Amino acid sequence: MKIKDIPFRQLLKAAHSRAGLCIDFGMCVVRLRSRENDFLQALALLYQDFQVVEGQFIDFHIDMQRPVNYRRWMQAQIVFSINGAKPFDPFPVSHALPLFEWGLNWCIAKQGHHHLMLHAGAVEKNGKAIIFPALPGSGKSTLSAALALRGWRLLSDEFGLVRAEGGLLQAMPRPIPLKNASIQVIQDFEPSVVLGPLFPKTRKGTVAHCQPSTDSAERCKQLVKPAFVVFPQYQADSQTVLEEVLPHYAFLKLASNAFNYEVMGRTGFERLTDIVNSCICFNLTYSDLDHVIARLDGMVSQ
Amino acid sequence: MAWEVPKTQALSIEIWGEHAxxxxDxxxxTHYINELAIEVLTLLQKSPETLISLSDKICSIFEVGDKGALQQQLSQLIIEFDNLGLITAVNCEN
Amino acid sequence: MLLHALMVWCLNKMMHHYSGKKSRQLLLSAFTTPATLAQLSIQEWELLVRMLRANKLLASFAARIELTHPDLKIPAKVAENFQAAQRLADYRKKLVLWELNRLNKVLAELDIDVIVLKGGAYILQGLHMSVGRLLADIDILVPKQDIARVEKHLLAHGWQTTQHDEYDQQYYRNWMHEIPALRHHERFIEVDIHHTILPLTSRLHPDPRRLFAGAVAVAGYDCKVLSTYDMLLHSAVHLFYDAELNASDLRDLLDLHELFSLFSSQDVQFWKKLEKRAVELELQRPLYYAMYFSKQLFNTEIPTDVLVASKGRPLYGVRVFMAYCVPLALLPENPDYPQKKVAFIRWLLYLRSHYLRMPLTLLIPHLLKKSKSRLQANQ
Incomplete structure (x- = not known):
């Protein structure tokens, strides 16, 4: 059953219980236990099209609870724990959602070695996927969000998950964290966009999460073949320029930017050469979202 | 002294024109290598070579005139390959 | 609907009963009678994976099953978790082998005896238990008179010290059986260089010269490894006289079980020779514990008369205390139901390990110094 089809009070009851609230994210099932109702409300909005499941194998057992120490009387805090361990320092309780998102990404990066994990956004249309490998600041989150709002299926804004066996892309659609000016950019771009609460003063400035589309959430288990690799770079007032790059350049950029290229050993090498040899690889400079989306639409409609 | 890529060593090489x-393992x-390094590694995969025999073969492939400069470059490359564990030294008599 | 709710309730109730004894039993049967895995529910598999992961045993367990029960039907999600853990372990193993390769190359220039200990040795000897075993660092043993040369030589070839605190540096050099760990500036694996296998302050003093005399060669390397008996005794003394005996040490007991099983099958005189060697090195007590707990937890085939006749058998009271505490401390808990009793027992064994490592006159100033610097760091 989808999160949005379950009365909120019932969701809270599940999250408060020992058995927890179990959500299927496609590549993993998470058991979440928390008593922070504001956090759960934001979560229920952003993940409204995801399935709540019972009796399935759970990959990550996550608790978001207040720590038991004297600090709780001074400033309300929240601790992320995974399988009983607490790998991070506490956060202010108001920032529970960014902590959960960040913590879950950390868990996947640490345990997901049945995939080559590229640090990349990824979207799909007409059965053709584009991988957007990029460093922070390149605008890949904004670009992924804009594409998702124009009918592209969001695979991920952070993880380009390439299956070790077969090399297909595994989706991991999640709310896209928009930072600072990007929030307004996306609201202007598509006024009907559904955003979660604003989180001021995070490590990356002000953050708001963009809800993944119903289609992206419903097809989160559907694999897809990568067709293009595009290295985006936002540059104010620039024209949209797509420039094909050589395979070795794309290879080295992808490898140095991956979460676990070294861990994957020879398999990592093979999956990456497959991608570079079967995809067309571009450098993209852009400033206008409508313009760049028109170009990318053209690429996947051929 | 001669050098070779040991037979037990499984190297995967992907070549795109003059880049590879x-x-x-x-x-x-993973290392990026240029045209010269591709040739050297391919030769050392086939059989052991000394610096002299290697520079003779490379000379004829690339039609280099200045053999002294090439040898200098090759001996640098061999040290680097050895440090990276791509090749090992073998006895000439073997 | 009602029926469904009842089923979920029962399931939760059932998993609740997986606290304590039953979760420990689930883990042990997975090792001792893997055929029973075929009957596990998906919830039991999930708990097993969680406990194995928490103990850093997921990859080595997966490798064991692959080897001994290749036809066992494993749920797809479990297989995925196994595969991911094995990839990481394979990568760590590759890094360790590469570091050993580089160490071997540089240390060969010195012409001294170098013995690779523990995990590194299991890999060099190709023991199947090294597959999937998560390694953090490499331990080597060199003669005490050569340790300064080894350190200097490695520092000249790109290795760097990992301890920059003056107190820690002095502490290591004065009281420990090793120098502060070194790491090559281009690589990740730390190298611990020991000159004996226990801290100088420890209550046991096996003579390192005897270990060097018995060491055996490894094909393709200049480094050596300990003889089978010494390898076992070292593993035993490390677990019962140097480790804190918590859940992450269960792996070491599993190593002992594997070593006992492998070596005893190769030689009918094995137990006799092992006891004799333990007497020579004065390590009868750790050997007794290793045999006792390996048999108790993993059903290792150790003749009862060997245990009863062991010269290392402690007094009745100590035996009862250890037999109660050690399994509780070593075995993982259901992460959803941690027990206060287990935390207390681990604390007791933690105190025991420190007491065994150094006399109280040294231990107390050391612990005070450490807690003081921790307080300062927090401010």
Whole structure:
């Protein structure tokens, strides 16, 4: 059953219980236990099209609870724990959602070695996927969000998950964290966009999460073949320029930017050469979202 | 002294024109190599070579005139390959 | 609907009963009678994976099953978790082998005896238990008179010290059986260089010269490894006289079980020779514990008369205390139901390990110094 089809009070009851609230994210099932109702409300909005499941194998057992120490009387805090361990320092309780998102990404990066994990956004249309490998600041989150709002299926804004066996892309659609000016950019771009609460003063400035589309959430288990690799770079007032790059350049950029290229050993090498040899690889400079989306639409409609 | 890529060493090389990447299973590292390095590594995969025999073969492939400068470059390359664990030294008599 | 709710309730109730004894039993049967895995529910598999992961045993367990029960039907999600853990372990193993390769190359220039200990040795000897075993660092043993040369030589070839605190540096050099760990500036694996296998302050003093005399060669390397008996005794003394005996040490007991099983099958005189060697090195007590707990937890085939006749058998009271505490401390808990009792027992064994490592006159100033610097760091 989808999160949005379950009365909120019932969701809270599940999250408060020992058995927890179990959500299927496609590549993993998470058991979440928390008593922070504001956090759960934001979560229920952003993940409204995801399935709540019972009796399935759970990959990550996550608790978001207040720590038991004297600090709780001074400033309300929240601790992320995974399988009983607490790998991070506490956060202010108001920032529970960014902590959960960040913590879950950390868990996947640490345990997901049945995939080559590229640090990349990824979207799909007409059965053709584009991988957007990029460093922070390149605008890949904004670009992924804009594409998702124009009918592209969001695979991920952070993880380009390439299956070790077969090399297909595994989706991991999640709310896209928009930072600072990007929030307004996306609201202007598509006024009907559904955003979660604003989180001021995070490590990356002000953050708001963009809800993944119903289609992206419903097809989160559907694999897809990568067709293009595009290295985006936002540059104010620039024209949209797509420039094909050589395979070795794309290879080295992808490898140095991956979460676990070294861990994957020879398999990592093979999956990456497959991608570079079967995809067309571009450098993209852009400033206008409508313009760049028109170009990318053209690429996947051929 | 001669050098070779040991037979037990499984190198994966992917060549794109004059550029290539090589995965070394011994160290788990991937290296970018240029045209000269591709030729040297391919030759050392086939059979052991001394610095002299190697520079003779490279000379005829690339039609280099200045053999002294090439040898200098090759001996640098061999030290680097040895440090990366791509090749090992073997006795000439073997 | 009602029926469904009842089923979920029962399931939760059932998993609740997986606290304590039953979760420990689930883990042990997975090792001792893997055929029973075929009957596990998906919830039991999930708990097993969680406990194995928490103990850093997921990859080595997966490798064991692959080797001994290749036809066992494993749920797809479990297989995925196994595969991911094995990839990481394979990568760590590759890094360790590569570091050993580089160490071997540089240390060969010195012409001294170098013995690779523990995990590194299991890999060099190709023991199947090294597959999937998560390694953090490499331990080597060199003669005490050569340790300064080894350190200097490695520092000259790109290795760097990992301890920059003056107190820690002095502490290591004065009281420990090793120098502060070194790491090559281009690589990740730390190298611990020991000159004996226990801290100088420890209550046991096996003579390192005897270990060097018995060491055996490894094909393709200049480094050596300990003889089978010494390898076992070292593993035993490390677990019962140097480790804190918590859940992450269960792996070491599993190593002992594997070593006992492998070596005893190769030689009918094995147990006799092992006891004799333990007497020579004065390590009868750790050997007794290793045999006792390996048999108790993993059903290792150790003749009862060997245990009863062991010269290392402690007094009745100590035996009862250890037999109660050690399994509780070593075995993982259901992460959803941690027990206060287990935390207390681990604390007791933690105190025991420190007491065994150094006399109280040294231990107390050391612990005070450490907690003081921790307080300062927090401010």
């Amino acid at each position: 990447v090589v995965y070394n 011994l160290s788990g590292e």
